[in-house]
Amino acid sequence: MQTGECGLNAAVVELAGVGKRYGATAVVRNVDLCCGKGEVVGLVGHNGAGKSTLFKMMLGIVAADEGELRLFGEPVRGRGFRDVRRAIGYLPESIALYDNLSGLETLQFFARLKFADPAGCAALLDRVGLGHAMRRAVREYSKGMRQRLGFAQALLGAPRLLLLDEPTNGLDPQAIHAFYDVLDELKRGGTTVILSSHLLAEIQSRVDWLAIMASGRLVARGAVTSLTATADLPALAWLLPRDDAQARVFEALSAAGFVPLREDDGSLRFAVAPARRIALLRTLAWLADALIDYTLTEPTLEDVFLRHQRAGALPEQRA
Amino acid sequence: MSAGRGYDWQWRLVAAIAAKEWRDRLRNRWVLAVALVFAAFALLIAYFGGAQSGTIGLRSTAATVASLTSLAIYLVPLIALLLGFDAVVGERERGVLDLLISLPIRRAELLVGKYLGLAAALALATLVGFGTALVPLAHAMDGAAMVLYLRFVGSALLLGLAFLSMAVLVSTLAHDRARATGAAIALWFGFVLVFDLSLLGILVASAGRYASSWAPYALLCNPADVFRVINVFGADALRSAFGLGTLLPQGWNAPATLYGAMAAWIVAPLGLALWRFR
Structure with missing residues (x-):
């Protein structure tokens, strides 16, 4: 069984032939992807490659036009998916939280919506390094602090699957380090993580394997070493x-x-x-x-990435 | 994780959304500002409303309510539209909507929570605003006058809720905040200005022929007019002043019809928004 393919074991994330088009433009095409328990997967691709749309389809925010999506064995947008949502943490790519609320109030608000205990919010803010600012209004937060608040929100309710869209955007190197430390802890606890990034150098040592998207397609996937080997650079x-x-x-x-x-x-x-x-x-x-x-x-992962991306774009050019 | 529980209606989630909206409007002083505006206008009209006829001071409650009605017809819909037009589209532009939808909350629960939270803020502002004005006025009112005034406050709140419902509908339909703003302004112009002018124009053009049969019912198609009818035509003292009394068919302005129409104006746009937002 190759990395990212569905085997006999129950997968946390199962995508089969997933596609989405907006008008005449296909933004995601025929994506097959499987992620197991405790795996940390990096989803990389240029802007507009379809990463965010793929996340949104996995969460049922956007309906897929074709293919099957299951999380924890439950069809996305099915009747039973509401319960599955309690086990998922999501951080959208760009998010402006509520300026009028404090960090703590923001987190408590989302905790209530996720059936999580609001009493645990202060500890969670400490965990992402916002303990000192939890009572300040979000309007006074820096970009990095807002991103950390968003991350804390994704961690509410001890999720078993985390979908993080560009989670380290706006973070300073120290905060990025702290972020991956939290991710390591979660992985040890069996949480599956899919994170998207265009900072390949940053995530290559932190993920179990990578999935590379180009023009809506999944053009390559595998461990960093095997991707480097197949790129033959x-x-x-x-x-x-x-x-x-x-x-x-x-x-x-x-x-x-x-x-x-x-x-x-x-x-x-x-x-x-x-x-x-x-x-x-x-x-x-x-x-x-x-x-x-x-x-x-x-060769850097950027070189590897560009190589796979070009290879992935070729069939389209021929067509 | 039990399947089949997916369609339970969760009031605690509705309450969480509503509480957040409510707190937001209290904290950014929206409620305070609107209450002050309402109170100030109510007092000004009560004391100086008769100035054009050469008198200053408290007038009859019926006259005060009639003047307040004319003002509230412009003000309340505007405030309600401004309150609700970005309820959904604003969240979408901030990127929060995707996050909210990813949580274990149904879209209908989200929308109803938003509406209830905003409605509560609007209710507080309306009741406190016009209620404050009642304090200096109350000693000059008898029981009947008090009923007139309270009916005015209650129907102003219903008018606000109807336009809030329309604002939320606009907010679910609009692609961005700018378009939602435009649509809200258009609704205000349409219902508050254009509708009555058009109706009047048709009546005059047809020289009143056939008009008495359908024109009163046409008024029910506009919550602003329903509000006017509740407050003005309810007061017998003023009925004749408008010279329309003899034109009107019996029963069209029965309280059940009027409040039923108002309720429909609250429920229908919200229902449409819920359907659209699924």
Whole structure:
């Protein structure tokens, strides 16, 4: 069974052939997705790739035009889904909460709507780092504080599934760190999390696997390492030879099949395909006495992402 | 997680939404401002309403109520429309509506909660505003006058609730706040100004022929006119002053008909909004 596919075990999220169009524009097309208990899944894609619409369909806010959506085995928009909602936490992409209420009042309001105990709200605000400001009006909150309040709202009622649309938008690095710490805790408790982001570097070390969307389609999914492997992108090598060994290094690299480019400062740059990494190691070992320094830059997840995105966009262009 | 419980009506959720709306309007001093406006106008009209006929001071309650009715017909619908026009579309623009819908609350519960919370705020402002004016006026009133005044306050509240209901309907239909504002203003113009002018125009153009049979019922199609009829035509002293008494068919202005029409104007737009918002 591949990551993200439905197996025999009961999945928390099951999407099969889900599609949505607005007028003539298909915003989500034929998406299959399964998430199991305790998985943290990153949903990435460019703006307008269909991530937010997918979230809204999972929550029954927007009706899917085609396909099947089940959360905890219950059809979205079915009769029994109201009870399922109590187990879901949702943070929309952009939200302006009520300016006139304090942080605590805001949270208590949403707690009542979610059948959660309003008495637990103060502790929840502490947990997201808003304990000191809970009695201040939301109108005085910074963007990051509002985002944290939104996150606290999503955590009401100990949800077993969290759908977070760009949850770290507007957060400073320290708050982002704290956010992922809370997420780790939830994961240990068995909560399933799907979060969308365009900050790939930030989420790549924090999610179990990624689903990449482009033009409404799910173009790739898998663990970060397997996505990197399937993208087959080269690493970038940079070498600084000693002045007296420049010609020798250049020739040895060329002989080994690499295509070095000489920079003004005498250093060399070249691409290293995944299959050629060991060959590079061998060549460098042989050249060790001729080098002052070297680096090998791995392809970033952004590169991987762009690669998958382009591949995903191709069939559409052909059509 | 028991299936089948999904369609239970949860009043506690309705109450949570209503309480939030109510608190919002108290906190941003909306209730206070509107109550002050109502009280100020009621007192001004009670003391100075007769100034154009050369007298200053308290007049008969019937005359005061007639003047107040003319004013309330413009003011109350405007205030109710302003109160309700962004109830849904405002939440949608802020992005909160998606969040609310994702919670275990039915859309109907959300909408009814909103309406009840806003209605409570409007009721408080109306009762406190016109009620305050009653304090200095009460000593000059006998029982019958008190009934006239209280009927005015009660029907003003019903008028407000009817326009609040229309405002909530507009709010569920509109794509954005700007369009909702436009629609609310159009409704105000339509019901408060254009409707009566058009009716009058038709009556004059047809020289009153056939008019007595349908024109009174046409008035029931406008909550502002129903309000006027409740307060003005109910007062026998003023009935003749408008010169319409002989034109009107019997029974069309029976309290049951009038209050029934008002109730319909409260329930129907809200019902339509509920249907639209499903």
